[in-house]
Amino acid sequence: MEAFTTHTGRAVPLRRGNVDTDQIIPAHWLKKVTRDGFEDGLFEAWRKDPQFVLNQPQYAGASVLVAGRDFGTGSSREHAVWALQNYGFKAVLSSRFADIFRGNSLKNGLLTVVLPQEDIERLWALAETDPTAEVTVDLVGREVRAGGVSTAFELDEDARRRLLEGLDDISLTLLHEADIAAFEARRPAHKPSTAVA
Amino acid sequence: MGRTLAEKVWDDHVVRRAEGEPDLLFIDLHLLHEVTSPQAFDGLRMGGRPVRRLDLTIATEDHNTPTLDIDKPIADPVSRAQLETLRKNCAEFGVRLHPLGDVEQGVVHVVGPQLGLTQPGTTVVCGDSHTSTHGAFGALAFGIGTSQVEHVLATQTLPLAPFRTMAITVDGELPADVSAKDLILAVIARIGTGGGQGYVIEYRGEAIEKLSMEARMTVCNMSIEAGARAGMIAPDQTTFDYLRGRPHAPRDADWDEAVAYWRTLRTDDDAVYDHEVRLDASELAPFVTWGTNPGQGAPLSASVPDPASFEDAGERLAAEKALEYMGLEAGRPLREVTVDTVFVGSCTNGRIEDLRSAASVVEGRRIADSVRMLVVPGSVRVALQAVEEGLDKVFTAAGAEWRHAGCSMCLGMNPDQLAPGERSASTSNRNFEGRQGKGGRTHLVSPQVAAATAVLGRLASPADLSDVPTPVEA
Numbered sequence: 001m002e003a004f005t006t007h008t009g010r011a012v013p014l015r016r017g018n019v020d021t022d023q024i025i026p027a028h029w030l031k032k033v034t035r036d037g038f039e040d041g042l043f044e045a046w047r048k049d050p051q052f053v054l055n056q057p058q059y060a061g062a063s064v065l066v067a068g069r070d071f072g073t074g075s076s077r078e079h080a081v082w083a084l085q086n087y088g089f090k091a092v093l094s095s096r097f098a099d100i101f102r103g104n105s106l107k108n109g110l111l112t113v114v115l116p117q118e119d120i121e122r123l124w125a126l127a128e129t130d131p132t133a134e135v136t137v138d139l140v141g142r143e144v145r146a147g148g149v150s151t152a153f154e155l156d157e158d159a160r161r162r163l164l165e166g167l168d169d170i171s172l173t174l175l176h177e178a179d180i181a182a183f184e185a186r187r188p189a190h191k192p193s194t195a196v197a
Numbered sequence: 198m199g200r201t202l203a204e205k206v207w208d209d210h211v212v213r214r215a216e217g218e219p220d221l222l223f224i225d226l227h228l229l230h231e232v233t234s235p236q237a238f239d240g241l242r243m244g245g246r247p248v249r250r251l252d253l254t255i256a257t258e259d260h261n262t263p264t265l266d267i268d269k270p271i272a273d274p275v276s277r278a279q280l281e282t283l284r285k286n287c288a289e290f291g292v293r294l295h296p297l298g299d300v301e302q303g304v305v306h307v308v309g310p311q312l313g314l315t316q317p318g319t320t321v322v323c324g325d326s327h328t329s330t331h332g333a334f335g336a337l338a339f340g341i342g343t344s345q346v347e348h349v350l351a352t353q354t355l356p357l358a359p360f361r362t363m364a365i366t367v368d369g370e371l372p373a374d375v376s377a378k379d380l381i382l383a384v385i386a387r388i389g390t391g392g393g394q395g396y397v398i399e400y401r402g403e404a405i406e407k408l409s410m411e412a413r414m415t416v417c418n419m420s421i422e423a424g425a426r427a428g429m430i431a432p433d434q435t436t437f438d439y440l441r442g443r444p445h446a447p448r449d450a451d452w453d454e455a456v457a458y459w460r461t462l463r464t465d466d467d468a469v470y471d472h473e474v475r476l477d478a479s480e481l482a483p484f485v486t487w488g489t490n491p492g493q494g495a496p497l498s499a500s501v502p503d504p505a506s507f508e509d510a511g512e513r514l515a516a517e518k519a520l521e522y523m524g525l526e527a528g529r530p531l532r533e534v535t536v537d538t539v540f541v542g543s544c545t546n547g548r549i550e551d552l553r554s555a556a557s558v559v560e561g562r563r564i565a566d567s568v569r570m571l572v573v574p575g576s577v578r579v580a581l582q583a584v585e586e587g588l589d590k591v592f593t594a595a596g597a598e599w600r601h602a603g604c605s606m607c608l609g610m611n612p613d614q615l616a617p618g619e620r621s622a623s624t625s626n627r628n629f630e631g632r633q634g635k636g637g638r639t640h641l642v643s644p645q646v647a648a649a650t651a652v653l654g655r656l657a658s659p660a661d662l663s664d665v666p667t668p669v670e671a
Contacts, residue, residue: 016518017511018390018490022629027608031261031275033235033282045631069511070391073424073490074627076326077233078342096391099426100326103358104342156358158218169344170244173352176221179213180354183223190447190455191225192314194255194293 002109003166006138007090009063010131011146012053013124017068021101024072024080038083058131065092066123066135071112072101081108091137093144095120106159107169111137113144113153122149139164199465201362202431203397206337206462210320212354219356225319225336227349228305229256229292231283232610233324237347238286248290250353255314256287256294259304260610264573264600267297276611290350303576303602306330306544310414311578313443317432317459322349327544327626329420333413334440335432335462337397340421360426361471363396364464367404369478374660376554377412378546378624378643380404380476381419382484382494388474390492393425396472399464400430404478410439411550418545419626422491432459483658485531486628486641488519493628495531497646497658503527522630523638524618531656534640538621539570539597539651540633541644543607546624547575549582551644555624556588558648558659559595565654570597571613573605597651609634622650 029041046052053059065084071094072080081104084092092110095117105112115123126133126147135146139160143150155163162169173180200208213221227250234256241248248254261276271277280297287294295301301308306327309315321331321338324346331338345355365384385392398420400413408416413430420428437456440446447455486494487501493516495502504516504527520527525534541547541555552574564570572592574580580602583589589599606613607625615621615637624647628639640656649657 015514017515020490020627020629022608022627022632026631026635027260027610030232030610031273031279033239033279035236045635070394070424073390074326074421074629076324076328076340076342078236078324078344081342096394098391098424099394100340100342100421104344107342107344156219158356159358169356170240170246170348170351173221173348173354173356176213179221180223180352183212184353187223188454188458190451190458192316192319192445192447193252194226194314194445195252196293 001107001166001168004109004111004163005140006136007063008134008136009090010059010061010133011064011066011123011127011135012059012062013127014053014065014067015124018070018073019067020074021072021077021080022074025077025083030077030079035082036086038079039086042083042087061088063088063090064135064137065089066120066127067092067094069095069117070098072098074098076100078104081105081110085110093120093123106163109163109166111139111163113137115144115151115153119151199468201464201468201470202335202399202429202462203337203360203362206318206320209318219358221354221356222320224322224349224353224355225253226309226314226321227254228309228321228323228328229254229346230259230305230325231279232260233343234286234346235279235282236343237350238290240347241290241350246351248292248350251291253353254292254350256283256292257302257305257308258283258297260604260608262297262603263611264603264605264613267601300577303578304544304547304604306418307547307575307579310334311443311576313440313446316440316455317436318462322355326421327418329425329428330414330418330544332417332420332427332429333410334436335429335459337427337429339427360397361395363393363398363472363474364470365398365400365474365476366402367400367476367478368402369404370407371404371478371481374483374645374658375481376643376645377408377415379481379484380478381416382486382491382641383481384476385419385423385491386494388423390422390490391424393420393423396425397427397429398423398425400428405430406433409550410435411548414548415545419491422626431463483643483646485646485656487523487525487531488516489522489628489630491626491628491641493519494641497531497656499531501525501527501529501531532661533655535655536622536640536650537568537619538615539568539647540573540606540621540623540625541571541647542573542575542605543625544575545626546644547573547579549579551624552579552583552588555644555648556591558645558662559597559652560591562595562652562662564596564651567654568651570651571600571606572597573600574602576602606633608632622647622656
């Protein structure tokens with residue numbers, strides 16, 4: 001995974017709550033067997049509307065998505081994270097994320113930041129009045145800076161460390177091979193097995 | 198202090214606990230399907246890693262599979278390639294696979310329980326959010342992303358952030374015409390699509406204890422629609438009776454040992470939940486959604502709400518956008534909403550009891566001429582059972598289409614889709630924009646409501662059916 005330390009870019013105000021993963025990447029895109037090439041599927045249905053925020057020229061090239069509450073609800077598809085990244089987003093800001101989406105994002109180096117709704121509203125207003133305004137998402141200092149205002153955010157220390165160092169979760173877990181083997185050795189015999197008798 | 202059911206199962210699976218790090222949990226059962234696994238197998242290949250526990254891993258084909266002409270090559274080349282990728286990966290790594298055409302094929306969350314693989318006190322994961330279904334057995338079961346699928350394949354463990362506990366207690370008895378689907382839709386409308394965020398929900402109370410295993414699966418299945426990490430129900434005699442004798446259920450001495458353990462999986466009397474919600478089952482009624490998320494629902498007897506009635510600005514805006522997408526106006530009685538398509542199936546309502554419920558409503562009746570009704574069993578085993586009971590004939594005699602098993606129109610990855618503007622009453626789990634096909638409009642309902650709706654051509658419950666099997670113009 002690519003490390004995330006700090007990112008500065010322009011913001012896209014997505015004034016919608018409950019943005020579900022079917023909107024982020026519709027199911028027909030999930031037939032692909034790669035992790036790339038999903039950028040054209042991002043918000044595919046909404047992008048058919050010329051007024052949709054991503055179609056407005058002033059937001060071209062923006063890399064920080066500022067979204068309404070409950071972003072990423074629904075399906076566990078990691079393709080939603082890949083689509084956002086393939087399109088060019090480095091961070092998503094919302095007052096609440098769905099759990100699976102958040103876990104997926106942090107495993108791929110897409111930083112999802114929880115901010116109070118009033119800060120989201122302030123960033124929406126900023127990005128709408130001045131689309132050239134830059135937003136800095138600083139994982140080292142754990143704060144979002146924009147328009148002369150900085151807001152601290154929380155992220156659990158373990159997830160933060162993994163992101164900052166771009167660590168590979170599987171390699172880290174396999175350091176504990178002895179613990180896994182010991183657990184396996186004491187599992188009860190009645191536990192299910194998929195082996196065909 | 199006592200512990201909740203979820204905490205007990207969690208504690209029994211901790212491989213490693215260290216200050217400042219998430220617990221590393223052992224995974225008892227890993228279910229795979231074609232959509233969320235290809236990139237995970239690629240990762241294994243790139244890292245030169247094997248599947249650690251083939252004996253705890255099983256795959257089936259469900260999301261892309263056609264429900265017609267399954268003996269012919271799959272028409273969509275992209276779907277075909279994805280299924281072929283799963284077959285190739287399972288062959289290469291040695292994973293047990295039930296492909297299209299196999300007697301054990303079906304929707305992954307129907308297959309696990311019917312094989313007896315889903316057991317109380319286990320941890321179950323799958324790259325699919327509706328893995329919460331398996332919580333009906335008192336398993337801690339949750340959906341994961343593809344990176345985590347790779348992690349489980351390689352290590353049979355997952356590092357997991359702690360959760361909070363929520364009890365949803367349903368007192369009393371469900372009225373006769375109210376099903377588990379109505380119950381869970383009412384719960385989601387009450388707590389919202391984000392209300393369960395960070396929580397493992399435990400459903401309890403008299404009404405839950407009286408539910409069959411299949412009805413409990415319907416309830417737990419939609420926990421994710423409230424944003425919950427998982428949903429669980431304490432195992433009891435109903436659970437044990439369902440499991441006994443299934444192909445992968447414990448046998449002989451193992452069975453006795455297992456049941457003794459399973460009986461300990463109850464929330465202690467002095468345990469404290471982080472949040473509690475109480476509902477009175479007797480107040481529940483047939484429930485339908487009117488909007489574009491599963492929390493936007495109301496009793497069938499209600500009308501489409503006025504967005505202005507929502508106090509929260511975000512909810513008001515969401516309701517406005519939902520009504521616009523759904524082509525509905527505030528104040529219209531839900532019973533007057535006409536539908537084009539009825540879908541009975543999915544991991545929510547594609548089991549034999551669901552098919553029996555729907556069949557009992559359409560038996561001896563004809564569905565409305567204006568309606569297309571698809572009945573898609575959740576698995577081949579469910580289909581075989583239904584045929585043995587003659588349910589397929591009941592459906593086809595009523596004018597419905599009897600299809601092969603799979604996810605089908607729940608998410609339209611196969612050819613079973615809504616056309617733009619087309620409206621469905623669907624027993625599935627998500628009414629998101631475009632979920633069942635671009636521009637399609639979905640009303641989530643129970644199997645009974647789906648069947649009555651098919652007969653009348655408008656949203657209806659069985660109580661609305663007269664003995665005259667002619668459609669009523671709305």
